[in-house]
Amino acid sequence: MIVAERKPFEEIYECVKRHRKVLLLGCGTCVTVCMAGGEKEVNVLANQLALAARDRGDDVEVMEHTITRQCDDEFFDEATMKKVAEVDAVVSMGCGVGVQFCAAKFGDTAIYPGLNTKFYGATLEQGVWAERCAGCGECVLGDFGGVCPVARCSKSLLNGPCGGSADGKCEVDPENVDCAWQLIYDRMERLGRLEELEENRPMKDWSTNRDGGPRTVTREDVKL
Amino acid sequence: MSEQKTLKSGSRLEKILTEGHFAVTGELGPPKSADVEIIKKKAGYLKGVVDAVNITDNQTAIVRMSSMAAGLFALQAGLEPVVQITCRDRNRLAIQADVLGAQACGLRNILCLSGDHQRFGNHPGSKNVFDMDSIQLINMLKRMRDDKVFACGDEIRNTKKQPVVEPRPFIGAAANPFGDPFAFRVIRLAKKVKAGADFIQTQCIYDMERFKRWMTEVVNRGLHEQVYILAGITPLKSVRMAEYMRDKVAGLSVPDGLIERLEKAENPREEGEKIAVEQIQEIREIPGIAGVHIMAIEAEKSVAGLAEKAGLLPRPA
Numbered sequence: 001m002i003v004a005e006r007k008p009f010e011e012i013y014e015c016v017k018r019h020r021k022v023l024l025l026g027c028g029t030c031v032t033v034c035m036a037g038g039e040k041e042v043n044v045l046a047n048q049l050a051l052a053a054r055d056r057g058d059d060v061e062v063m064e065h066t067i068t069r070q071c072d073d074e075f076f077d078e079a080t081m082k083k084v085a086e087v088d089a090v091v092s093m094g095c096g097v098g099v100q101f102c103a104a105k106f107g108d109t110a111i112y113p114g115l116n117t118k119f120y121g122a123t124l125e126q127g128v129w130a131e132r133c134a135g136c137g138e139c140v141l142g143d144f145g146g147v148c149p150v151a152r153c154s155k156s157l158l159n160g161p162c163g164g165s166a167d168g169k170c171e172v173d174p175e176n177v178d179c180a181w182q183l184i185y186d187r188m189e190r191l192g193r194l195e196e197l198e199e200n201r202p203m204k205d206w207s208t209n210r211d212g213g214p215r216t217v218t219r220e221d222v223k224l
Numbered sequence: 225m226s227e228q229k230t231l232k233s234g235s236r237l238e239k240i241l242t243e244g245h246f247a248v249t250g251e252l253g254p255p256k257s258a259d260v261e262i263i264k265k266k267a268g269y270l271k272g273v274v275d276a277v278n279i280t281d282n283q284t285a286i287v288r289m290s291s292m293a294a295g296l297f298a299l300q301a302g303l304e305p306v307v308q309i310t311c312r313d314r315n316r317l318a319i320q321a322d323v324l325g326a327q328a329c330g331l332r333n334i335l336c337l338s339g340d341h342q343r344f345g346n347h348p349g350s351k352n353v354f355d356m357d358s359i360q361l362i363n364m365l366k367r368m369r370d371d372k373v374f375a376c377g378d379e380i381r382n383t384k385k386q387p388v389v390e391p392r393p394f395i396g397a398a399a400n401p402f403g404d405p406f407a408f409r410v411i412r413l414a415k416k417v418k419a420g421a422d423f424i425q426t427q428c429i430y431d432m433e434r435f436k437r438w439m440t441e442v443v444n445r446g447l448h449e450q451v452y453i454l455a456g457i458t459p460l461k462s463v464r465m466a467e468y469m470r471d472k473v474a475g476l477s478v479p480d481g482l483i484e485r486l487e488k489a490e491n492p493r494e495e496g497e498k499i500a501v502e503q504i505q506e507i508r509e510i511p512g513i514a515g516v517h518i519m520a521i522e523a524e525k526s527v528a529g530l531a532e533k534a535g536l537l538p539r540p541a
Contacts, residue, residue: 154341155311155352159359160412162338163400163427164474171474172341185405197408200415203316203360203375 001030001122002095003129004037004115009048012091015112016049017058019088024049024114025080025102026066027094034129037093037115039066045093045114063087070098076105084109120151130176137208137215143196145187150204152180158201161185232369232422233394235332236304237276241423241452245540246508247515249306249425249454250274250527253283254294263294266524267301273528274303274518275539276333278425281308285345292322295331306396307331310339315355316364316375323368324380327391335396335425336361358397359412359419365395366420395420399453400427401438403475410441417451424451425517428458430469430478432506439510448512455507458519459530460496463487497530504534 006012016022024042032038046064053060065083067075070092084090089110092099096117103111119131134151140158141148150156154164154172161181164171168182188194206212231238240247250270255262270277279298281291288294295305307326309319326334338358342350356364364375372380372390380390397416401409413424429435435455442448460466460478463486470478482499489495504516516536520527531537 154343155338155354155357157338157354157357159357159415160408161403161405163398163403164341165404166474167404169474172343174474179404181408182405185408198411198414200359200363200418203356203364206355 001033001120002097002117003034003119003121003131004031004095004117006036006041006045006093006115007113009045009052012045012112012114013049013052016060016062016089016091017053017056019110020059021061021063021087021089022049023063023065023083023087023090025070025084025090025092025094026064027070027092027098028066028068029071031093031095031098031115034121034123035127037095042066042093066093070094071101073105081105135209136204136206137212138205140204143201144184145191145193147180147183147187149180149184152178152183157181158204160197233332233392235276235394237306237333238394238422240275240540241514243540245275245515246536247276247452247454248274248531248536248539249276249278249515249517250524251278251280251517251519251521252294252298252303252305252524253280253522254289254291256286256288258289260297263289263297264301267298267303269524270527271302272539273531273537275515276304276306278306278308278335278517278519281310281337281339282313282345283308283340285312285340285342285347287346292326292329292331295326296329299330304333305331306333306335308335308337309361310337311354311356311358311361312339312342312352315353319361320364320368320374323365323391323393326393332392332394333396334365334393335398336365336421337398359415362395362397362416362419362421365391365393369393369395370420395422397421397424398427399424400475401429401435402427402431402477406434406438409438410445410447413442413447413451414445417447421451423454423514425454426456427476428456428469428519429503429507430460430466430476430482432503434477436510439512443512448514452514453512454515454517455510455513456517456519457500457503457507458521459500459523459526460486460492461523462492462496465496497526497533500530501534504530504536 024046026039026042027037042064046062049062069075084106091112091114092102093114099113120133121129121131124130136150154170165179170177170179252266279291279295291307295307298305336358342352369392372388381388399413466478466483486492
């Protein structure tokens with residue numbers, strides 16, 4: 001899923017106070033799972049904003065609404081569009097994709113991001129999420145025992161660990177980050193495939209990554 | 225080493241190693257300013273003391289004069305530079321451009337490194353590149369030199385009518401026998417050799433026992449016959465420095481015995497030099513070692529004394 005974190009309150013408040021009527025729009029998919037921008041978080045933030053506006057004497061009315069997904073046309077139903085039409089601005093509590101989808105849909109209504117979108121990741125435990133995929137566009141996981149050196153090695157090294165691997169940890173953040181190459185080594189050893197790691201991997205073609213420019217996927221077979 | 229004596233680069237370092245001399249390389253950190261005098265001064269300390277000198281490339285991710293420019297000044301000052309190139313700051317276009325420039329400037333040795341992560345330096349908010357890793361960098365240089373092609377496969381010539389003028393570097397790489405997983409450390413060296421490394425400089429050695437274990441593996445695989453291995457030496461200047469090396473540098477262990485010796489010494493700096501001399505003598509006895517790489521960090525002045533005491537002087541012509 002896409003993992004995001006809510007922006008600091010004051011940063012959001014600075015945007016909100018420029019308007020009279022604001023809609024906080026939650027998203028029911030990834031950011032609900034990572035507890036950043038779902039119905040619950042929308043409700044908490046709406047109350048905080050309303051309280052702050054009252055205390056500081058700012059004339060702002062805050063409304064709440066959450067849809068299933070902000071990155072798909074079909075979830076922007078009539079009720080949602082009606083709510084948007086009533087406000088001066090929308091704070092999207094979706095990921096960066098949701099914010100942009102809203103901006104494109106809502107025409108002349110101002111739109112602000114309520115979250116900082118972080119990465120494609122997984123839940124490690126309640127309250128802890130970690131990056132697992134860099135979306136490079138050419139998956140190499142099959143060659144590395146299911147551990148990604150592109151996303152999980154701090155230097156995206158494809159030919160083994162750098163000198164900064166110590167006790168299974170990455171020197172860049174030994175508290176929180178495992179050395180991807182220690183994980184790769186352990187997995188490949190377990191799979192009896194260590195000799196594959198002795199092969200020299202050529203330079204990666206980064207044109208399938210963001211380096212090739214913004215990307216699109218078109219499937220002619222499923223287009224309507 | 226190979227029977228044929230055709231030189232790949234013609235660098236002094238290559239000649240010295242090919243002739244079977246025990247090589248000595250040093251290190252010169254470029255200034256954190258545009259001050260050329262510092263390079264000249266440091267070069268003066270190292271001239272005649274080492275066969276070649278590494279010019280670091282934004283070492284520890286702290287901005288310094290470029291290794292290419294500082295290397296050129298070191299060359300003019302009578303040293304033979306080993307220009308370091310990291311994968312952190314430049315992509316394949318920029319690196320190949322610099323390799324052509326290095327050749328044109330007469331810089332004959334290039335050391336290929338992944339590079340310290342920018343988190344440790346003075347621009348932690350910068351974007352890193354890592355278009356390739358050090359092993360891929362080695363191979364890119366080898367292909368430029370031996371196959372006379374760029375990474376994209378194009379021939380290294382200005383136009384179809386003009387001649388191929390390829391860079392001819394003596395290709396170096398680093399090895400860290402002290403990082404984890406230990407079993408992968410020799411594999412990584414083997415990959416660097418396969419990629420085309422001509423010489424290796426190791427991380428500084430304090431844990432001699434582990435280094436010897438690593439070298440045994442190296443020799444068992446016959447890697448010492450395919451690549452010249454220069455053992456890294458960094459003289460300890462104080463107890464604080466030893467503790468810093470032990471605690472702050474990932475993948476580096478400093479045995480308690482060494483720290484105790486520094487603690488008990490009246491003059492820790494002299495004791496550190498004494499330890500380094502002993503290390504060099506011990507390393508010379510290890511099968512498969514072709515030389516030493518003395519990294520006296522911001523202490524270039526001390527190298528001559530150390531080399532003298534370790535019996536490394538005079539250097540061959």
